[in-house]
Amino acid sequence: MKYDKILLTHGSGGQLSRQLIEELILLHLGNPILSRLDDAAQLEPESGRLAFTTDSFVIDPIFFPGGDIGKLAVCGTVNDLAMSGALPKYLSLAFILEEGLPIADLERIVLSIKQTAAEARVQVVTGDIKVVGRGDAHKIFINTAGIGVVPAGVNISSDKLTVGDKLIVSGNLGEHALAVMANRAGIEFNPALLSDVAPLSGLVADMLNVCPQIHALRDPTRGGLASTLNELAKASQVGIVVQEECIPVTEAVLGACELLGFDPLYLANEGKLLTFVAAADADRLLAQMRQHKYGARAQLVGEVIAEPQGLVQLKTAVGGTRILDMPAGEQTPRIC
């Protein structure tokens, strides 16, 4: 590359834009569809319902223990597709770059996108680059949108929770938000707290294989387990009871939460899911999940009850009950 930092001209649509696209983006992410550089990617017809989702990523810092904004941008959208039961297939990738961003940083992010997309078996097929002046953005923002295909017979939705359903959580909670916040605050833990950011499409495919009739699947990102359960309880007009002592949280996260004043049930995760299934299917599903590296610490943590509708109750280890509300304020800005 002719320059070592991003210039406004890299976003102009002219020669320097083209050089950036060819020598950095296509070099690492090129494939027969993306490399055509047409205004829109042309995709072969799909049989089956499509899933379509989008997320923008504004995380600060852009490199953090366990991942970076590029890995996060792939996983976030792949996981949203997977949570609808879809097999993720195609991603769009749009960068907003701040003038002055080191091109070495951009390349590191693009390589991370390449690696994560390969693991998740999705293809980046279309994209965009915009550059804004110094101070008009913070280093780099990424948007990804994704298309997936929903297998026949799969019918997953937030309003399908049924009284008696069991709630399974795929692994330890709170790691992403804590890793990012601790890093931003300059706090180091020993051993290091790492973000859990990971693509969950493989785990979901395994789960649907043994249990295609899963009722609901969600990834507890912003707002954590508590927000997600509240949304599901409201959408399905049921109550949810969670057993606190069953929720998988590491000692390290509990300690850091105590130190920093956070509740792990409200912290964002980027490589975890929760699922509701009929009680008869729960043990079989749990066993299958534990065979996958991203589900090895899965736990059965709660169940669906009829009343009170829309409320999430936490049964504490000491025998009490408290209501897990939606978070009212901003706990954790720019963690995704």
Add this chain to the structure above:
Amino acid sequence: MKYDKILLTHGSGGQLSRQLIEELILLHLGNPILSRLDDAAQLEPESGRLAFTTDSFVIDPIFFPGGDIGKLAVCGTVNDLAMSGALPKYLSLAFILEEGLPIADLERIVLSIKQTAAEARVQVVTGDIKVVGRGDAHKIFINTAGIGVVPAGVNISSDKLTVGDKLIVSGNLGEHALAVMANRAGIEFNPALLSDVAPLSGLVADMLNVCPQIHALRDPTRGGLASTLNELAKASQVGIVVQEECIPVTEAVLGACELLGFDPLYLANEGKLLTFVAAADADRLLAQMRQHKYGARAQLVGEVIAEPQGLVQLKTAVGGTRILDMPAGEQTPRIC
């Protein structure tokens, strides 16, 4: 709404996020798919190839003569789909908001998105809102991605230009970039220079109706007509000759270009297209285009030649020839 400005908490995934989504986004853009608020939209199966594209919009100012960032965000993606010959169907919509953005501004933008999406007959089916601190973004950035369906028999691509093809431009060039730059510079023209931002999917549908064998379609956005023609000449390994006196440009734009030192052939358009068709089809296609409000000023402006490959030549009104190169630098930052 409880507040009149965007707070960090509006992006937290908690109660205030939900209020913003329900009382502003769903109020205006709600439909049976979007209003489910699932992690991914579920779309009915489509027969035919799909087109998929994305763009981020960082335009400054966010309101400009003739349009705003919301209208632009719909048109940009709708037009990219239309340029592949696809019928646009679904949009994703992702906002990055700067803390302190007046909610009235956001609502005005959402209403503009609603109106433009209705005209273009696309549905917003999935979305995302992120909020960053003051100074970490500039007011509002929008990303849209879009899915369209390519009709059977349509096969449009940048590498399909054939010697003898005629080049048609759909209308007056240079209006978008000039309107935005003049506004940013505080210059007012009388009559006002308005951006041409418009959704072109209806015009393209009419064109494909009379001429499904169109070879190439492009919207000359960043870098203008000159950049787009250079890309096409390179992709198709042909030469292109353009007759300067045939290119539709208003006196107002020519005057403003002289005043500000711009060349209208390098200025971005957001409601114009260019197309290459076999000579035998050109008159019929041109007549059809002129019947559509967005093609009323269409002109036949050039043709494809064999040599020199990859070069675009401009035959000037006084009988000379000059090479229309790719723009080397940044003429016009943040005009989309």
